[in-house]
Structures are given as C-alpha cells and as structure tokens.
Amino acid sequence: MAEFRMPKLGADMTAGTLVGWTREIGERVNRGDIIAEIDTDKGVIEAEVFTAGTIESYLIRPGDEVPVGTPLAIIRENGTSPEIASSAEKTEIGKVHASPVARNLAEKLGIDLSAVKGTGPNGRIQRDDVKRAAKTVVVPEAETETGADRSLSRSAEKMRRAIAAAMERSKKEIPHYYLASTIDLGPALGWLERENAARPIRERILPGAMLLRAAALALRDFPEFNGLYENGSFTHRDEINVGFAISLRGGGLVSPAILGTDKLGMGELMAAMMGLVSRARSGALRSSELTEGTVTVTSLGETGVETVLGVIYPPQVALIGFGSIREGVTVADGGIRATKLVNASLSADHRVSDGQRGSALLAAIGRLLESPEELWQEKK
Amino acid sequence: MAREEIIATALEVLRGIAPETASVAIDPARDIREQVDIDSMDYLNFVIGLDEAFGAGIPEREYTKFTSLDACADIIGRLAAGKGAAAKGEEGR
Numbered sequence: 001m002a003e004f005r006m007p008k009l010g011a012d013m014t015a016g017t018l019v020g021w022t023r024e025i026g027e028r029v030n031r032g033d034i035i036a037e038i039d040t041d042k043g044v045i046e047a048e049v050f051t052a053g054t055i056e057s058y059l060i061r062p063g064d065e066v067p068v069g070t071p072l073a074i075i076r077e078n079g080t081s082p083e084i085a086s087s088a089e090k091t092e093i094g095k096v097h098a099s100p101v102a103r104n105l106a107e108k109l110g111i112d113l114s115a116v117k118g119t120g121p122n123g124r125i126q127r128d129d130v131k132r133a134a135k136t137v138v139v140p141e142a143e144t145e146t147g148a149d150r151s152l153s154r155s156a157e158k159m160r161r162a163i164a165a166a167m168e169r170s171k172k173e174i175p176h177y178y179l180a181s182t183i184d185l186g187p188a189l190g191w192l193e194r195e196n197a198a199r200p201i202r203e204r205i206l207p208g209a210m211l212l213r214a215a216a217l218a219l220r221d222f223p224e225f226n227g228l229y230e231n232g233s234f235t236h237r238d239e240i241n242v243g244f245a246i247s248l249r250g251g252g253l254v255s256p257a258i259l260g261t262d263k264l265g266m267g268e269l270m271a272a273m274m275g276l277v278s279r280a281r282s283g284a285l286r287s288s289e290l291t292e293g294t295v296t297v298t299s300l301g302e303t304g305v306e307t308v309l310g311v312i313y314p315p316q317v318a319l320i321g322f323g324s325i326r327e328g329v330t331v332a333d334g335g336i337r338a339t340k341l342v343n344a345s346l347s348a349d350h351r352v353s354d355g356q357r358g359s360a361l362l363a364a365i366g367r368l369l370e371s372p373e374e375l376w377q378e379k380k
Numbered sequence: 381m382a383r384e385e386i387i388a389t390a391l392e393v394l395r396g397i398a399p400e401t402a403s404v405a406i407d408p409a410r411d412i413r414e415q416v417d418i419d420s421m422d423y424l425n426f427v428i429g430l431d432e433a434f435g436a437g438i439p440e441r442e443y444t445k446f447t448s449l450d451a452c453a454d455i456i457g458r459l460a461a462g463k464g465a466a467a468k469g470e471e472g473r
Contacts, residue, residue, distance in 0.1 A: 197440045201431050204443070206420050249400055249417070277421050301420045303413075 002051040003071040009040050009290040011314050012165035016040045017065040018072065020101035022127075025055050029075065034286065036072065037101055037127075041162035042254055043155055043283040045290060053077040098125035106130045159252035170314045174229075175350040178309045179358045183366040184330045186339035191372035195266075208299045209270040211322045211342070214375055215297050216240050216261040218364040224353040225318035225346075225361060226294045234317060234352045243293030243313060244273060246280045255313060256285050257293035266376055300324045307343040317349035320365070342369075381460055383453045386434070390452040393429035397422050408449035430456065437463075 006016050019037040029035055034046040035055070056074040060066055098106070098113050102125045106113050118125035170176075188210055196204050219226045219240050227236040240262045243255035256279075258264070258272045279285055296313050299322040308321035321344070328341035344365055346358050368375045387408055395401050398416050406415055418426065427446055431438045434456050442459075446452050 196443075199440075201424075201438050201440075201443065202428055204424055206424060208420065247419075249398065274421060274425075278425075303419075 002075045004073040006068050006070045007287045008068045015067045018062050020062045022099050022101050041158040047287045051075045101127045102130045156251050170311050177350050180345040181362050185342050188369045188372045205270045214365050214368040215320045222361045228315040229317050230315045237294040241292045241294045243296040245298035254280050255296050256289035310347045317352045319347045321345040386453040386456050387449045389433050
C-alpha cells in the first residue's frame, strides 16, 4: 500500500484544497498519471501520482483543505486489480461515465451529464468536456460575471501572497550578485527568419525559444548554477529543468519547468513553451512542473525594458534574464553595423558561485547566440 | 467574405486569447497591441487562430502585419480573393 500525499508545490506552500479526483476508486494508475486537481496559491494544479497501482480509497473529500504531507489516497501497488470489471460497470446503460471532477463541475454549472459527449478513455466525460458543454449553455450573464470576478480576485490575492513569500525568502536568505552583458542577436535572428520562412505558421519559432535553448545548453558546462540550495548546502542536478517565467492575465506569474530543456530541439522547445503558457493561463499545470525546476529564465520579449535583474526563486541558485530585443549597433572590423541587441543578465547565489564563473556562463550564452548553426544543432 | 464577417471572427479569435477583453470595445482602426495586453506568444496564437478560422494559408511575409482588425480584414480578404481567382483559373483550364 502506498499513500498519495498532499504535494508541496513550491517552497512556501503549506496547505492545499482538493478540487476533485480525476480518477475513480478501483482504477489503475501509472506513475505520472494525473489523479487529482488541487487548488493552491498558484492556481489549480493537476497532481500526479508517483506509484503505479490501483486506487484503493480516498481519504479526503473535494473542498477539504489539508496541510502538505497529509495522506489523500491509498494506492494498492501493482498486483490484482478489478479494473476491467469496474470500467464495464461504468458504461452500463443509463449510467454516465464521467470523472469525479467532471461530475462536480457539471453539478456546479447545472449541466446534464447525459447530454455531454465524453472525449476521455472509453468515452469518459472529463472536465474539459463539461467546460465545452458549459460554453453552449446560456447562463444569466450578471450572475456568472460576478462569480468569475470573485474567484479571480481571490486567486489573484492568493498568488500575490505566494509570490510575496517566495521573494521575501529569496531576498532574506540568498546573497545575490548580478552580472549583465549585451549580446548581438543579429545573426541568430537572421537564421530564425530563414527557418520560419520554411515553416507553417503553426510551427513558427519565436526568439524566446532560442534564448531559452541557449541558456539551457550553456548551463551544461556550469553545474554550480543548476540545482537547489537546501538545508545549508547546494546539490547540483544533472537534469536541466528550466523554469520559464510566465506572466498571467489579471496579474501574477508562475515559472513552471520544462523538463530536460537542453535535450529538446528548437521545434520541440517552442511547442513545450506554448503548451506551458496556455496551460499556465488556463490553470492546468502539473505538479511535476512546479516542483522540478532547477534554474529559471525570464525573457521580456519584444517590448519592455532593456535589462532585467531578477530575484532568484528559492531553493534555486540562479536566474538568467533577457531584456527586450532592441535595435542597436555593433562594432566590427573598425566600423559600425546596425543590428538587434539583447541584454542578458545573471542573478546568482554567492554562497554557491562567484562572479568569474557567472561571467563565463553569460559569455557562453552569448557565444551560442552569436553562432546560430551550433544553437540549432539537434544535439541530445 | 464580407469585411464585417472577417472582423467579427478576428475579434472572436482575439477574445479567445485575451478573455478579459470580452466586454471591451476594440477600435478596428487602432493597433491591437495598444488596446489589448498581448505578448509575442499571444500574437502568434492570434495569427494561428486566424489561419485556422479562415483556412487562409497565411504566408510568412504577412506574419507581422495583423496589427489591427482592419489590417486583418484587408489581408484575409486579399488572400481569400487570391485563392478564389486561382480556383477559377483552374476551372477554366
């Protein structure tokens, strides 16, 4: 028997509220399957299980708020399982096959589940199916708006508190040092333009993906910036899971991690970033994405200030920042040439690394961006 | 396709990306970025959404030009007209 416990999704999370179960008792789950939706100060997160087996029982009910570490469910590790019998039972005539979360939501929204088309396994109705169905149902406007506004301001407030706690801890505990340097993005953007010309719009790559990839590849040679500082000592992580800062509509930000960032090709990385942004904004991040980050990158895109000097997200030890991409000039062969520039910065933990290595890391990022053929190589 | 129809659909795509604009009036002549808070990834999603909604096959050289709803109507109207002409040309052969 294994216990599935309330996960700690961030340094300062102390408790979470169960929104609902996405699987039913008796169902088989594999490692990494989403089993529950948990409301945290980072919004609603899809929680993954770490044990393969059969769900034996649930110990708390939707709506319950419990401290981190509280057992939520019992999972019988792989062995005999009543899986087939139970799924046959669910598809009986007249009985609606729906996940518990979908049931809850449908009840809340007053939607008749028998009229909803399920897209899950065996046609099971899932939360998104109910959401889709809800869009076509006419609901009195005033009522939904105030409801939505209220829940928005409540979650915005919770997120503000989470950011406040993490940033306060960071600035109290981490002796930051900051470095910055300007990178000529002309060659990389020229390369990108040619790449995009050959790609359909759907597969277009934005400059942000190049910046992220350059940072991830460069980090391979700088282990002292990739890892966690916990209980008075630093542990380097072999995997490079770059947390990618995403600002949310209505305020706040999250920095979910792209697992194995350096192992993704440019196209895969762009797809991962787009998926993460859309899930972060719709409140469907996974627990592993919030707990597995080993370093953070923030990139301001095309508008905004020239330089960002970030605050490290504890227990990480480094944050790489890219300001907005701007027009500028570069000096080469005794002359000047118009180009595009970006300011790269590093905020790092002085308990773990020193400025000289930090400078070398920024220089390595610059070298990758200034030699795009290397950056685009699909090395694993 | 009527111009109003293109603008209405483009607005729907935009509101799918920036739900907070649902009850805000958007001036079709003004730059979208001045009226709605969208970043480069939102813009990419906007163009992908237009491409899907109109089956327009938007070419790379037009990518940066969807700056206002009026511009969307101009470009998509032109692409649709080009496609219609091409289809007619094939029929004639």
